[in-house]
Amino acid sequence: MRALALLLCLLSCAAPGLAREAPLRVKEIGKVQGWRENVLVGTGIVTGLAGTGDSPGNRATRQAVSNVLAQFNLGVAPEQVNSRNVAVVMVSAALPATAREGDTLDVTVSSSGDARSLLGGTLLLTALRAPNGKVFALAQGPLSIGGHRYDANGNVVQKNHPTAGAIPNGATVEVGMAAWQPGARDQVTFVLNEADYTTAARVAAAINAQFGGGIAHARDASGIEIAVPPALRQDLVGFLARVENVAVDPDHRPRVVINERTGTVVSGGDVRIARVAISHGDLKISIATQNSVSQPAYLGYAGPGVSTAVVRNSQVDVEEPTGVGYLAGSGTVADLVQSLARMRTSTRDIISILRAIKAAGALHAELVVQ
Numbered sequence: 534m535r536a537l538a539l540l541l542c543l544l545s546c547a548a549p550g551l552a553r554e555a556p557l558r559v560k561e562i563g564k565v566q567g568w569r570e571n572v573l574v575g576t577g578i579v580t581g582l583a584g585t586g587d588s589p590g591n592r593a594t595r596q597a598v599s600n601v602l603a604q605f606n607l608g609v610a611p612e613q614v615n616s617r618n619v620a621v622v623m624v625s626a627a628l629p630a631t632a633r634e635g636d637t638l639d640v641t642v643s644s645s646g647d648a649r650s651l652l653g654g655t656l657l658l659t660a661l662r663a664p665n666g667k668v669f670a671l672a673q674g675p676l677s678i679g680g681h682r683y684d685a686n687g688n689v690v691q692k693n694h695p696t697a698g699a700i701p702n703g704a705t706v707e708v709g710m711a712a713w714q715p716g717a718r719d720q721v722t723f724v725l726n727e728a729d730y731t732t733a734a735r736v737a738a739a740i741n742a743q744f745g746g747g748i749a750h751a752r753d754a755s756g757i758e759i760a761v762p763p764a765l766r767q768d769l770v771g772f773l774a775r776v777e778n779v780a781v782d783p784d785h786r787p788r789v790v791i792n793e794r795t796g797t798v799v800s801g802g803d804v805r806i807a808r809v810a811i812s813h814g815d816l817k818i819s820i821a822t823q824n825s826v827s828q829p830a831y832l833g834y835a836g837p838g839v840s841t842a843v844v845r846n847s848q849v850d851v852e853e854p855t856g857v858g859y860l861a862g863s864g865t866v867a868d869l870v871q872s873l874a875r876m877r878t879s880t881r882d883i884i885s886i887l888r889a890i891k892a893a894g895a896l897h898a899e900l901v902v903q
Contacts, residue, residue: 585652622642634709639700656673673700732784798880825843
């Protein structure tokens with residue numbers, strides 16, 4: 534934790550001295566409206582498991598296996614299915630906006646029953662459907678699991694999550710996407726990844742400077758409407774390629790992102806902090822218990838009501854070290870991190886201090902807690 538705090542300090546202190554960032558291309562901060570991925574999902578069966586599949590009492594697994602066997606003229610009632618080598622799974626994938634027939638997709642497979650592990654399994658042919666129920670892709674293949682689980686006689690060794698895996702290029706697109714086709718249009722809308730009025734105005738101004746004629750104007754904080762010149766409407770792809778490569782200097786909203794689970798603090802080096810005094814204390818309580826056995830019968834003191842007993846002796850120690858820091862006005866998060874690092878403050882304590890500074894109204898940035 535201390536090393537991470539020092540690293541953040543060095544990075545933050547170096548940021549103000551760096552040269553100004555180069556302008557970005559429009560394509561790096563947004564996309565054309567209508568350009569998006571579509572989610573696909575399906576349910577299937579994983580076979581070939583070494584006794585780590587769903588339990589025989591899982592009705593969904595028995596019914597699914599019976600349905601698959603029925604397609605091959607094998608009449609097996611669900612009640613007769615008794616195997617732990619199969620598991621019912623949910624299969625999901627993302628269909629790009631430019632997907633065409635024959636393209637392959639990466640799929641994610643996760644157990645939906647009580648299987649212990651999907652290691653070594655193979656997904657049978659599974660139809661992947663869109664929310665409208667239409668089949669767009671078919672998935673099949675051996676699973677790649679990033680973990681394992683082995684147990685014997687009550688002892689279990691497990692790494693990561695063996696009940697979820699992936700199949701790279703495991704699905705084949707059967708129906709291409711036609712949600713966005715760049716045909717002859719007289720207007721397109723460009724959408725920013727992060728809504729910001731200043732950035733939207735700058736993008737519109739940069740496009741107008743490139744093409745002239747005032748063809749672009751910011752509709753709101755995230756959308757820029759662009760009128761396609763009549764001479765370029767038959768070559769919309771070429772026009773959009775030129776728009777994507779227009780250089781613009783986007784505005785950045787000051788933010789400090791903290792993750793309490795991992796103890797991570799990330800912020801821009803120019804995030805300002807007003808004049809503030811910090812006093813931070815850390816209460817440490819140590820409880821040590823020593824168990825001893827009293828055996829009066831062994832020492833010759835046996836009598837009515839006398840028996841062996843366990844005696845517990847507990848010792849409680851309380852330590853409350855304190856640290857006081859002072860940050861001058863017009864400081865930055867980099868100054869704060871540097872000061873706290875000198876005080877040997879842990880990263881988790883820095884997170885608590887930042888939250889307190891934000892509550893006091895001294896942190897001039899948006900605080901994002903993950």
